[in-house]
Amino acid sequence: xxxxxxxxxxxxxxxxSGHGARSxxxxxxxxxxxxxxxxxxxxxxLDSDPRSYVFGEDVGFGGVFxxxxxxxxxxxxxxxxxxxxxxxxxxxxxxxxxxxxxxAIVEIQFADYIYPAFDQIVNEAAKFRYxxxxxxxxxGLTIRAPYGAVGHGGHYHSQSPEAFFCHVPGIKVVIPRxxxxxxxxxxxxxxxxxxxxxxxxxxxxxxxxEEVPEHDYMIPLSEAEVIREGNDITLVGWGAQLTxxxxxxxxxxxxxxxxxxxxxxTLLPWDKETxxxxxxxxxxxxxxxxxxxxxxxxxxISATILERxxxxxxxxxxxxxxxxxxxxxxxxxxxxxxxxxxxxxxxSTVNY
Amino acid sequence: xxxxxxxxxxxxxxxxxxxxxxxxxxxxxxxPHSSFLGSTRSLTLPSSRRLNHAHASRRSPPVVAVQEVxxxxxxxxxxxxxxxEGLVLYEDMILGRSFEDMCAQMxxxxxxxxxxxxxxxxxxVSTGFIKLLxxxxxxxxxxxxxxxxxxxGVSARAVMSELFGKVTGCCRGQGGSMHMFSKEHNMLGGFAxxxxxxxxxxxxxxxxxxxxxxxxQNCEDVTVAFFxxxxxNNGQFYECLNMAAxxxxxxxxVVENNLWAIGMSHLRATSDPEIWKKGPAFGxxxxxxxxxxxxxxxxxxxEAVTRARRGEGPTLxxxxxxxxxxxxxxxxxxxxxxxxxxxxxxxxxxxxLKKYLIENKLAKEAELKSIEKKIDELVEEAVEFADASxxxxxxxxxxxxxxxxxxxxxxxxxxxRCEDPKFTEGTAQV
Numbered sequence: 001x002x003x004x005x006x007x008x009x010x011x012x013x014x015x016x017s018g019h020g021a022r023s024x025x026x027x028x029x030x031x032x033x034x035x036x037x038x039x040x041x042x043x044x045x046l047d048s049d050p051r052s053y054v055f056g057e058d059v060g061f062g063g064v065f066x067x068x069x070x071x072x073x074x075x076x077x078x079x080x081x082x083x084x085x086x087x088x089x090x091x092x093x094x095x096x097x098x099x100x101x102x103x104a105i106v107e108i109q110f111a112d113y114i115y116p117a118f119d120q121i122v123n124e125a126a127k128f129r130y131x132x133x134x135x136x137x138x139x140g141l142t143i144r145a146p147y148g149a150v151g152h153g154g155h156y157h158s159q160s161p162e163a164f165f166c167h168v169p170g171i172k173v174v175i176p177r178x179x180x181x182x183x184x185x186x187x188x189x190x191x192x193x194x195x196x197x198x199x200x201x202x203x204x205x206x207x208x209x210e211e212v213p214e215h216d217y218m219i220p221l222s223e224a225e226v227i228r229e230g231n232d233i234t235l236v237g238w239g240a241q242l243t244x245x246x247x248x249x250x251x252x253x254x255x256x257x258x259x260x261x262x263x264x265x266t267l268l269p270w271d272k273e274t275x276x277x278x279x280x281x282x283x284x285x286x287x288x289x290x291x292x293x294x295x296x297x298x299x300x301i302s303a304t305i306l307e308r309x310x311x312x313x314x315x316x317x318x319x320x321x322x323x324x325x326x327x328x329x330x331x332x333x334x335x336x337x338x339x340x341x342x343x344x345x346x347x348s349t350v351n352y
Numbered sequence: 353x354x355x356x357x358x359x360x361x362x363x364x365x366x367x368x369x370x371x372x373x374x375x376x377x378x379x380x381x382x383x384p385h386s387s388f389l390g391s392t393r394s395l396t397l398p399s400s401r402r403l404n405h406a407h408a409s410r411r412s413p414p415v416v417a418v419q420e421v422x423x424x425x426x427x428x429x430x431x432x433x434x435x436x437e438g439l440v441l442y443e444d445m446i447l448g449r450s451f452e453d454m455c456a457q458m459x460x461x462x463x464x465x466x467x468x469x470x471x472x473x474x475x476x477v478s479t480g481f482i483k484l485l486x487x488x489x490x491x492x493x494x495x496x497x498x499x500x501x502x503x504x505g506v507s508a509r510a511v512m513s514e515l516f517g518k519v520t521g522c523c524r525g526q527g528g529s530m531h532m533f534s535k536e537h538n539m540l541g542g543f544a545x546x547x548x549x550x551x552x553x554x555x556x557x558x559x560x561x562x563x564x565x566x567x568x569q570n571c572e573d574v575t576v577a578f579f580x581x582x583x584x585n586n587g588q589f590y591e592c593l594n595m596a597a598x599x600x601x602x603x604x605x606v607v608e609n610n611l612w613a614i615g616m617s618h619l620r621a622t623s624d625p626e627i628w629k630k631g632p633a634f635g636x637x638x639x640x641x642x643x644x645x646x647x648x649x650x651x652x653x654x655e656a657v658t659r660a661r662r663g664e665g666p667t668l669x670x671x672x673x674x675x676x677x678x679x680x681x682x683x684x685x686x687x688x689x690x691x692x693x694x695x696x697x698x699x700x701x702x703x704x705l706k707k708y709l710i711e712n713k714l715a716k717e718a719e720l721k722s723i724e725k726k727i728d729e730l731v732e733e734a735v736e737f738a739d740a741s742x743x744x745x746x747x748x749x750x751x752x753x754x755x756x757x758x759x760x761x762x763x764x765x766x767x768x769r770c771e772d773p774k775f776t777e778g779t780a781q782v
Binding site for chain 1: 525528587615616620622748749
């Protein structure tokens with residue numbers, strides 16, 4: 001049972017954004033965890049725009065993950081309020097608010113619950129600007145949802161639905177990997193003139209602690225970041241999975257394999273150029289995500305890179321992902337793309 | 353008819369904290385003389401013209417249905433239950449309570465994990481309804497489903513093993529706390545997602561109606577769908593009320609209104625908090641009952657189940673109840689007013705039934721104590737059994753995704769794919 005409870009490989013050394021060569025990463029700030037960073041971002045967003053609103057289930061008292069603490073007290077219950085339990089209604093309501101020029105920051109309690117709202121997101125939010133001929137748009141809509149495995153979540157508290165949304169032209173999908181990134185990316189998402197689905201890795205809400213600058217800053221969307229430079233193989237990932245990949249990179253380094261690690265950050269539209277340049281340098285690509293492998297976003301990356309870098313590839317593109325089963329309860333350690341699985345894949349790709 | 357359970361008067365003393373600050377939303381208004389909670393209502397469906405009028409008087413005399421039932425029983429002291437029934441009810445509620453308390457202990461000791469939602473305080477609803485059902489009747493529940501499964505007949509061992517994630521659990525350890533299924537007992541599952549079970553229950557009810565009316569089988573099975581107050585704001589609920597009334601399905605929708613959806617008060621989330629009223633809007637009777645009183649619940653349930661068995665269609669029953677613990681074992685339960693908790697704690701259904709049985713000389717203290725002891729032993733034994741059971745084999749991970757395991761879980765060499773030593777690679781060959 002201890003093996004099931006201990007995702008110990010994730011407990012230490014999560015991947016901070018200090019790795020990247022970005023100006024914001026050299027600033028110091030307060031040491032915050034992920035939910036506090038997101039909380040700060042929300043405070044700033046509501047402060048800077050009087051017509052922004054935060055709503056969702058249980059956000060009033062701070063939310064089940066404490067991301068919205070203090071907002072209701074500071075900005076009032078007219079701007080930060082609880083909704084009844086109806087995801088479809090909540091997101092549709094958000095679309096309406098956004099269409100009238102407001103910023104609606106919707107919280108879906110778990111990404112697993114986003115499916116009733118899928119219709120509204122795909123059929124309404126994504127197509128609003130398009131079908132009204134730019135008369136209306138719901139760019140002010142940002143949907144935040146905690147996603148991903150958490151060790152004990154089971155079928156309905158651990159899913160990673162990003163692939164479904166990456167298939168929808170008209171919305172953006174953003175996934176941060178750490179507190180500092182999350183704050184910047186969330187503020188960018190909120191202020192982006194397109195509807196954004198923002199997935200937060202729930203595993204990192206308390207686990208990830210990092211120095212986060214206290215001022216208002218934004219990290220641009222659709223720009224991937226090379227977190228770690230290397231020459232032998234390119235690894236691409238997002239969210240909490242990067243922590244695992246970083247550990248696999250460290251282990252691979254001991255065996256003489258130099259790995260380049262890229263954080264995609266924005267999945268839709270994704271930064272093809274950065275990944276392409278990296279693969280042209282290394283000649284090998286490995287993609288890893290928690291979602292099931294078939295039809296996962298790794299497939300899109302693989303297909304695109306194959307088109308662009310076919311002659312430079314030394315080995316087939318490798319995908320180390322969750323298995324094609326519903327997210328299991330007791331079998332989570334076997335299901336997940338663990339460090340060992342990634343390490344094995346790195347080695348077999350390099351030795352192809 | 354004097355019973356130990358007079359309808360309680362729980363009025364607007366319920367905390368409405370948000371009413372001042374919530375300027376955008378209108379303040380909650382309860383009818384001035386209403387005892388919003390704690391009254392039983394008549395189930396006899398009035399003509400459609402009267403459907404839209406709420407009954408004006410809440411303090412109506414004892415329900416007609418109850419008196420008819422009592423007449424059937426022909427007991428001289430006009431009690432609601434016999435001794436045997438009383439003991440069955442008592443045992444079931446004690447089982448529910450002890451089991452849940454043991455779950456909490458096991459959780460804090462690390463034997464079970466994940467999200468566990470306990471049913472303490474709501475036992476009267478489960479016992480009141482499910483003890484009237486036969487084995488072939490179906491029950492659909494929510495994530496708070498341990499006690500529904502137990503009442504339906506799933507053994508405590510199977511439920512406890514499932515919670516521990518062992519292969520002897522009712523779902524072979526794959527579902528966990530929120531997904532208790534049992535084909536044998538027709539427990540169509542706990543559902544982690546609110547409202548998802550209601551359409552499933554509606555379909556199951558259609559199936560029994562079809563078997564009876566089209567296939568002419570002797571099928572009187574009903575389906576009972578349990579769900580909470582938060583679910584009543586969800587679209588699926590209304591869609592199913594409509595379908596059930598339209599097709600006149602043998603289904604009973606039971607709302608376990610415990611006033612809280614994690615941290616959201618029902619009164620602040622619902623435009624009209626009286627859920628039973630939504631039944632007549634769709635063409636079925638809506639009944640409100642005191643869910644802390646197992647005998648009242650049972651009387652209402654009896655009528656609703658009989659209606660469904662006679663082919664008269666669905667019923668919506670709103671049970672006012674309360675959960676004594678937090679939403680889940682991870683919930684610190686800070687938001688609920690201590691006075692509210694105390695008020696409901698004083699109406700503990702088990703204590704009330706015990707008092708009724710003893711005062712009406714249906715059972716002696718010693719008999720009840722021996723039941724409690726028996727249940728304690730049963731639950732302890734269930735824990736031991738669960739502890740001793742093996743964990744599922746790794747190959748079970750890939751089973752049951754599709755009907756045909758060879759389509760996925762078994763490799764071309766005939767062995768399960770995960771027994772393949774290359775399993776750890778986890779690359780695209782699965």
